[in-house]
Structures are given as C-alpha cells and as structure tokens.
Amino acid sequence: MIRxxxxxxxxxxxxxxxxVVIITITVGIVIFTIGFMKGTMNSVxxxxxxxxxxxxxVVTRAYKEESQMLPNDLALLDVDQIIENLNxxxxxxxxxxxxxxxxxxxxxDNNGETKDQxxxxxxxxxxxxxxxxxxxxxxxxxxxxxxxxxKTSKEVLISxxxxxxxxxSVGDLTTFIGTTMHNAFTTYNFLVAGTFDLRKGQADKQxxxxxxxxxxxxxxxxxxASEIFGFTHSLFYNDDKAVSVRTNYNNSYSDTSDIFSPVMxxxxxxxxxxxxxxxxxxxxxxxxxxxxxxxxxIVLWNMGLMNGLRRHGEFGLRLAIGESxxxxxxxMILESLIIGFTGTILGTGIGLMLTYYVxxxxxxxSEVVSSMSTSSMVMPNIFYAQITPELYYIGFIPGVIATVxxxxxxxxxxxxxxxxxxxxxxxx
Amino acid sequence: MENNTVISIQNLIxxxxxxxxxxxxxKDITLDLHKGEFTGLVGPSGSGKTTLLNIxxxxxxxxxxxxxxLNQPLNNTNHNERARLxxxxxxxxxxxxxxxxxxxxxxxxxxxxxxxxxxxxDRIQKVNQAIEWVGLTNKxxxxxxxxxxxxxxxxxxxxxxxxxxxLVMADEPTANLxxxxxxxxxxxxTKLNKELDTSFVFATHDEKIMGYLKRIIRxxxxxxxxxxxxxxxxx
Numbered sequence: 001m002i003r004x005x006x007x008x009x010x011x012x013x014x015x016x017x018x019x020v021v022i023i024t025i026t027v028g029i030v031i032f033t034i035g036f037m038k039g040t041m042n043s044v045x046x047x048x049x050x051x052x053x054x055x056x057x058v059v060t061r062a063y064k065e066e067s068q069m070l071p072n073d074l075a076l077l078d079v080d081q082i083i084e085n086l087n088x089x090x091x092x093x094x095x096x097x098x099x100x101x102x103x104x105x106x107x108x109d110n111n112g113e114t115k116d117q118x119x120x121x122x123x124x125x126x127x128x129x130x131x132x133x134x135x136x137x138x139x140x141x142x143x144x145x146x147x148x149x150x151k152t153s154k155e156v157l158i159s160x161x162x163x164x165x166x167x168x169s170v171g172d173l174t175t176f177i178g179t180t181m182h183n184a185f186t187t188y189n190f191l192v193a194g195t196f197d198l199r200k201g202q203a204d205k206q207x208x209x210x211x212x213x214x215x216x217x218x219x220x221x222x223x224x225a226s227e228i229f230g231f232t233h234s235l236f237y238n239d240d241k242a243v244s245v246r247t248n249y250n251n252s253y254s255d256t257s258d259i260f261s262p263v264m265x266x267x268x269x270x271x272x273x274x275x276x277x278x279x280x281x282x283x284x285x286x287x288x289x290x291x292x293x294x295x296x297x298i299v300l301w302n303m304g305l306m307n308g309l310r311r312h313g314e315f316g317l318r319l320a321i322g323e324s325x326x327x328x329x330x331x332m333i334l335e336s337l338i339i340g341f342t343g344t345i346l347g348t349g350i351g352l353m354l355t356y357y358v359x360x361x362x363x364x365x366s367e368v369v370s371s372m373s374t375s376s377m378v379m380p381n382i383f384y385a386q387i388t389p390e391l392y393y394i395g396f397i398p399g400v401i402a403t404v405x406x407x408x409x410x411x412x413x414x415x416x417x418x419x420x421x422x423x424x425x426x427x428x
Numbered sequence: 429m430e431n432n433t434v435i436s437i438q439n440l441i442x443x444x445x446x447x448x449x450x451x452x453x454x455k456d457i458t459l460d461l462h463k464g465e466f467t468g469l470v471g472p473s474g475s476g477k478t479t480l481l482n483i484x485x486x487x488x489x490x491x492x493x494x495x496x497x498l499n500q501p502l503n504n505t506n507h508n509e510r511a512r513l514x515x516x517x518x519x520x521x522x523x524x525x526x527x528x529x530x531x532x533x534x535x536x537x538x539x540x541x542x543x544x545x546x547x548x549x550d551r552i553q554k555v556n557q558a559i560e561w562v563g564l565t566n567k568x569x570x571x572x573x574x575x576x577x578x579x580x581x582x583x584x585x586x587x588x589x590x591x592x593x594x595l596v597m598a599d600e601p602t603a604n605l606x607x608x609x610x611x612x613x614x615x616x617x618t619k620l621n622k623e624l625d626t627s628f629v630f631a632t633h634d635e636k637i638m639g640y641l642k643r644i645i646r647x648x649x650x651x652x653x654x655x656x657x658x659x660x661x662x663x
Binding site: 325 | 485487507508511512513514515516518519520526528529530531535538539540542543544587
C-alpha cells in the first residue's frame with residue numbers, strides 16, 4: 001500500500017511538488033532571516049569588540065576609570081604572565097594585548113620639513129606573531145586599499161581617510177609624536193606599508209595600526225599593554241557566558257583596594273549604549289524571530305490542513321472499499337511527514353547556503369550607516385549573516401511539525417464525520 | 429435468517445439531525461435480500477434509497493433496528509470490522525465513478541486487491557481479468573481524464589468486482605451516462621451477476637435500468653411501498 005501511495009504522491013504534483021516547494025521556500029526564508037538577524041547583531045557586537053572592547057577585556061582598575069584619556073601610564077604590566085593565566089583559565093577565548101595611544105602624526109617633505117601634520121589614534125595590535133588572529137578578525141586583507149600588511153615593527157597601516165587628509169602615500173616615512181607610558185616626550189618613525197578602509201563609518205577616521213612590538217618601542221612599554229582583549233574562538237558573542245567569565249575573573253584577580261590590579265570588562269560594560277543594546281537584542285530577536293516563526297507555522301499548518309481537506313473524497317473512497325480509518329489517517333500523516341522532511345531538509349540547505357553567502361560577503365549598507373558609528377559603538381557598513389547551531393534544526397518547527405499538525409487536524413474529520421457524509425459531501 | 433440471505437434488515441429507522449430537529453430518512457424498514465439477487469431500491473430523491481444503501485454497506489449506522497449483512501450484525505461491529513467486511517465481501521459503484529485521478533485504469537482496479545494484501549502475480553492476473561470483463565483491456569494504462577464517462581464507470585465496475593465480492597452496491601450507476609452507455613453498463617452487470625452469482629443492490633430512479641432488475645423495492649418518504657420480484661423470462 002505504501003508503494004501504491006508513494007506512486008500517487010509522486011504523480012500528483014499538488015500533493016508533492018507544490019507543498020515541498022512551499023515548505024522549502026518558507027523554511028529557507030526562516031533560516032536566512034534568523035541567520036541574518038543574528039549575524040547582523042553579532043556584526044555590530046564583533047565590530048565594537050574588535051575596535052573598542054573585545055568580547056572581554058582586561059585593564060587596570062585605574063585605566064578603566066580614565067580610559068577616555070588613553071592613560072598608558074596606568075597600563076597593565078607583566079602582560080605575558082597575565083595572558084598565560086588567561087589562556088589557561090579561560091580557554092574558550094583567545095587573548096591578545098593592545099596598546100591604544102594618541103598623538104600627532106608628522107609627514108615630512110623631501111627636505112625633512114613638516115609637510116603635513118594631524119592627530120592620530122593609533123592601535124598597537126599583534127600583527128606579526130605566528131599564532132595571532134588579529135589580521136583575520138580585523139579583516140585587514142579585505143580592508144587593504146593600497147600597499148600590503150606590515151612585515152616589521154616599524155611598518156604601519158594608515159586609514160585611507162587619514163591618508164587622504166594628510167596626503168600620505170604608501171612608502172612614506174611618518175613620525176609619531178607623543179608621550180611614553182612614563183609621560184616622557186617621544187618621537188618615533190614609522191614606514192607606511194599600506195592604507196586601509198574598515199568600511200565601518202567614521203570609526204577609522206584617524207586610525208593608524210601598528211604591530212604591538214612597534215608600539216611598545218615607541219612608547220617604552222616593554223611587556224606592558226593598555227588592554228588585553230579576549231574573543232571567543234567562534235567570534236560569536238554570548239552575553240551570559242561573557243558576564244560569567246568577567247565575574248569569575250574579577251572575583252579571583254581584582255582587588256578593589258589596588259588601583260593597578262586587573263579588572264575584566266565584558267562587551268556590555270563598554271558603554272551604557274552597548275549595555276542597553278545587549279539587553280535588548282535577545283528580546284528583539286526573540287520577538288521578531290518568534291512572530292516570524294509563528295506566521296510561517298500558521299501558513300504551513302494551513303497548507304497541511306487544506307491538503308487534507310481537498311482529499312476527503314479520496315479518503316471516503318478508500319474507506320468505502322475497506323481501508324480502516326486508522327490506516328487512512330496514518331498514511332496521511334506519513335505523507336505529510338515525508339513532504340515536511342523533504343521540504344525542510346531542502347529549505348534548511350538552501351537557507352544555510354544563502355546565510356553562508358551573506359556570512360562571507362555581507363550586504364553593504366554604507367550610505368545608510370556611515371554617520372551612525374559612535375565612539376562607544378561601531379556600526380558596520382556591511383552586515384553579515386551568521387550560521388549558528390540552531391539554524392540546523394529550527395526549520396523543522398514550521399517545516400515538519402506545523403505541516404504534520406495541519407494534516408493531523410484535517411485528518412480528524414476521518415474520525416469525526418460519518419463515513420457516508422465524508423464521502424458524499426466531498427466527492428472527487 | 430435463511431442460509432442464502434445476504435442482507436437482513438429488521439425495523440430499521442434512521443434519523444438525521446437537522447438544526448435542533450431530527451429528520452427521519454428511513455421509517456421502520458424490514459427487508460431480506462438473497463444471494464444472486466439483482467435488486468433495485470427505486471424511488472424519487474429523498475425517498476431514503478441512498479441512506480439505506482449506505483447503511484447496508486456499513487458507511488452509515490442505523491438509529492434503531494437490526495441490520496445483518498453477510499451474517500454479521502452491523503449494529504455491534506466497530507469501524508475496523510466493518511472495514512474488513514467491505515474489503516473482503518463488498519464492492520461499491522458510484523454515480524460519479526470516484527476513480528483516483530492520478531492512477532491508471534489498472535491501478536484503480538488493483539486498489540481493492542492491494543488492501544486485501546494479495547500477492548503481485550495474483551493481483552496482475554485478477555486485474556487483467558476484471559478489465560477484460562468490462563472491455564477495457566486496451567485502456568488499462570490510461571488515466572481517468574483520458575476516458576469517456578462510460579469507460580470510467582466500467583473501470584469503477586471492474587474495481588468493484590475484482591476481488592470477487594459477495595455483494596455489490598451501486599448508487600445511481602447510470603445517472604451520469606447517456607442511454608447507450610447506460611444499457612451497456614447494465615448488460616455488463618447483468619452478465620456478471622449471472623456468471624459470478626454476485627448479489628447486486630442498486631439505488632436508482634433511472635427508468636432505463638428498471639428492465640434489468642430482478643427485484644424492485646420502491647421507497648417513498650422512508651417507507652417501502654412496494655417489493656416486487658420479476659420473473660427472469662420477463663427481463
């Protein structure tokens with residue numbers, strides 16, 4: 001009988017192809033929408049984390065209080081040891097030192113006289129060590145406009161905006177003028193290896209990137225760092241876990257009576273704006289995702305229902321020639337299960353492929369968001385989707401459960417109606 | 429009940445709810461039908477003939493009274509037992525053919541045998557035989573949308589008879605057919621009735637088929653008003 005029904009199912013496109021197509025499209029849209037929403041929010045979090053806060057960051061208590069001033073005289077010391085402890089105790093994250101410093105960038109002419117000069121916000125990040133993931137999470141290869149990535153501690157990358165403002169070209173020698181961590185005046189020459197555009201609004205307006213070893217030499221900060229940034233290996237921010245790590249670390253290492261003791265801050269601690277956003281995002285995703293899921297569930301439920309109702313005549317005939325009600329009902333559910341699974345698997349595949357594409361290439365919103373970045377939160381110009389574990393199974397809610405429930409509901413008529421009535425009122 | 433009694437009905441009453449009232453479709457029907465009979469339940473629309481046919485076929489249940497079909501009391505049997513009775517011993521022919529549109533003639537006729545779990549070789553033989561009875565051998569691989577009304581009804585007849593039922597019920601089998609096709613269908617059914625000794629019960633008000641019936645039971649307003657056996661030589 002199953003073979004007989006399968007034959008009918010394959011031949012009747014209104015029972016097989018069309019429902020499968022509808023389920024495939026619906027599930028694909030669900031997967032992509034949820035993946036895109038999650039990815040978009042994570043893009044905002046990750047961009048802020050990369051540039052400003054890390055998923056976690058460790059600073060001294062004193063640095064935390066004065067962080068807007070970039071007070072490197074209050075920086076962390078003995079950084080290698082702190083990072084070793086962090087790597088041992090929190091292996092879910094990778095940890096990397098950073099020196100954030102400000103000063104003037106001087107561009108000399110051929111005679112060594114100042115040609116141009118302007119303020120610069122520089123970041124000393126780990127660009128050169130073997131195990132570093134900084135070039136990857138900054139996306140420097142993609143962001144490179146001209147030149148190449150630095151190969152030595154004396155080479156820097158300058159943002160395209162700053163390069164244009166100060167008329168800097170790749171290969172130019174620049175002089176950083178600022179203060180060391182001991183508040184002494186310092187000048188240090190860097191060679192411009194390349195220019196970059198982060199494509200994150202105004203976030204890189206005055207930005208210069210240098211390997212941390214170069215920053216340490218320029219600022220006399222041997223084995224010191226302004227901050228130590230931590231990122232999850234998946235680069236996906238989970239606020240509950242971040243808060244847990246932060247609380248655990250602070251309970252173990254932070255001494256409120258010592259202003260130089262380390263303190264850990266989670267992404268949500270970087271600003272009030274970010275804290276609100278982190279709090280809102282889960283609720284927002286739950287509401288939007290939930291409403292969307294309910295709508296498509298109702299659509300597919302209804303489709304299952306209509307498919308069943310349309311076939312009452314066939315069921316009547318099968319009952320009349322001696323198939324039992326239970327067998328008819330079970331075959332109907334089996335059919336909807338097959339249709340639901342097929343559509344869901346195809347839809348999940350297509351949804352994941354689409355999500356993966358947007359995860360890799362993103363959707364460019366440059367013009368809309370170029371003015372939205374702030375000093376405490378970075379708005380990306382390109383929104384990326386994110387494939388998360390739930391995307392592999394969430395499509396089964398509308399795709400299988402709703403379809404089967406619809407079929408089960410419409411099939412109840414097989415039991416509730418008198419057979420003669422079922423047969424007569426809905427003849428084929 | 430005599431040994432050759434196929435259907436025995438005593439004091440059957442059937443009521444349907446209509447709003448807050450009840451409509452009595454069958455009023456105290458008592459009736460016996462015997463093996464090999466070619467019986468017509470005849471009467472105008474609303475006289476109760478289809479309701480009676482549905483109750484005999486176990487598609488509907490009586491409100492009061494006793495109904496025994498093939499020695500099985502339908503009042504006390506559950507859905508599964510009634511389904512088994514229909515599957516093994518009954519065949520149905522309907523006014524609108526009720527063929528499954530995605531299956532061929534062969535597959536439509538095969539369905540009762542699949543439900544009876546007959547093996548494939550026997551199925552093929554039985555289906556081919558049934559299709560031959562109704563003269564559709566050259567159409568065995570056609571789907572219903574490629575058949576005329578008469579061919580569809582002949583397919584439905586083959587489906588009703590393929591599993592050698594004891595009793596075949598036909599609800600207005602010629603209502604959608606022209607005169608020529610109606611006579612062809614009735615000739616086929618008469619022939620099969622003689623050859624297979626299968627009992628037939630028709631619900632009809634089609635004058636064209638009256639001449640083929642061996643027994644005519646007239647119904648009016650849910651009552652039997654006449655029950656007449658017609659001698660074979662008169663047909």
